[in-house]
Amino acid sequence: MALFALRRLLLSIPLLIGITFVSFVVISLAPGGPLDFLTPEDPNASPEVKERLVKEFGLDRPIHVQYWQWLKRAVRLDFGRSFLPDGRPVLTKIGERLPVTLFLNVIELAIIVGLAVPIGVLSATRQYSLYDKITTVFVFVGFATPDFWLALLLMILFGVQLGWLPISGLRSLNWEYLSFWQQQWDFFAHLVLPIVVATFGGLAGFSRYMRQSMLEVVRQDYVQTARAKGLSERVVISKHALRNALLPVVTILALALPGLIGGSVIIESIFAIPGMGQLMVQSVFSRDYPVVMGNLVIVASLTLVANLVADITYGLVDPRIRFGGRRGRRS
């Protein structure tokens, strides 16, 4: 097992280098170099700033030297300073926002898995029933609903018309004056809408995979055997089928993670949540490009780590993967 984990770890090193490389390519996309965007009327474009940047990024040197310089700093998580007047280090800025995004995504993931598994299993065990058909419709509508639209509709309904829930930020303005429990309640109320929106799309996808995976497993011989030896259907489904059906879901969870994190861009900017997604949008608009690059590298590396964890978990729960060497797709 340790060997398996180690091999996976080694395999992700080239990917990590790849991440920095892609990010660097993105920087060099700017025609005439990244400084081209600091136009004369831009208040940030004072000669000192330009000079500092030329030095910071070694723009007067050949491109491979530039990459090497940048890489050396990126490895130490030093992404330079923000272009904004506050000029704080990029890492500090990201560090403030990272916990918010992580927190939201972990909660979303937990809710999605918690709901999708029973929904999918029920629909698979009652294939073609009314329940199955309703969930199928829900899945198709879920896939087709733009999350930002759903967010706006819910804001109109619950925030504006009914006035039940707050629609922006994580805290009310009078937060400081609330008692402890009121503060918790306030925080919770702010989370409801963003989390509902983020969960909706993902739920459709996962319940579909769960249904699919369950349908495949139920046809397997060992499930028939379990039935044949007279076990009750409940036991067959929950003990024999479900456990095996959950295996591929682990992989899918990991593969879908970038999508979920990417979704925080839109959700955080609609609900004004101070996370990495909002930071990304703000930095793109203010052309604060050290922050853009730092954000990209950090987000991709986090996804990589999550994939790694999922891979190793998969190896832990499914011995075939560990000993089989190659990762075979069961279908």
Add this chain to the structure above:
Amino acid sequence: MRQFWRTFSHNQLALCGGAVVSVLVFLAVLAPVLAPWDPNRPDTRKILAAPSSSHWFGTDPLGRDVLSRVLYGSRVSLSVGFVSVGIAVAIGLLLGSAAGYYGGMVDNVVMRLVDLMLVFPRFFLLLAVLAFLKPSIWTIMTVIGVTGWMGVARLVRAEFLTLREREFVIWSESVGAGALRIIFRHILPNAIAPILVAMTLGIPAAILTEAGLSFLGLGVQPPYATWGNILNDGRDYIEIAWWLTLYPGLAILITVLSYNLMGEGIRDALDPRLRQSRVGRILRLGR
């Protein structure tokens, strides 16, 4: 072909999807004729007017007719959908067939590249790229295409891996056919079904992505009307003008839904083998 049509026409949902898609294409093409008002002409007397008989979908903060803007927006959405998927499929086809045909080192490099691209959360990557480029409809199409080819590449590779071992390929190799000839004449035509499905399911995904970008203000720029743009305009007025939010969103929902239904129908009809299997799964994951 007849077999395909028979299966497809028995699938009512897919037929509905197909019908709606044709209507949408029709509306998009005829938008200049059908639109009751000029989509870009402001009218200060009718700012944020509620839906009425002269403005079915109401008007926006500049007094422009929302129905006309939604109609014109469909042209942008559909063209972005088609072109960006075209780009994605071209790249995916090229890399996927190279990987599947040559195997070994080439395969390794291509698949690592796919892994690499999949590590980036799509919206972060799109935003980072757009931060450095001048936003225009062509940039958007290219960027969505260039960041969305991984699913197609995997799919094509998987098809090539199976087809490569088939007798007719081995036979044509033995009589001395070149690699290009084998790829384009013998293998690709047999792999066309999943590629077609990938395209049909890729279009709605691209439309959603474009709408999201335009909604953030980083997509197609005003004054061009796009669904995402209209929603973005309506964002500041959700308290007084719900119609700015409801209608363009419905347009997106209906479009994406009918493309998906049609795509799944085509998949089931083209190849029962693909039903509930790889194609959908691989594609959805690429999103």
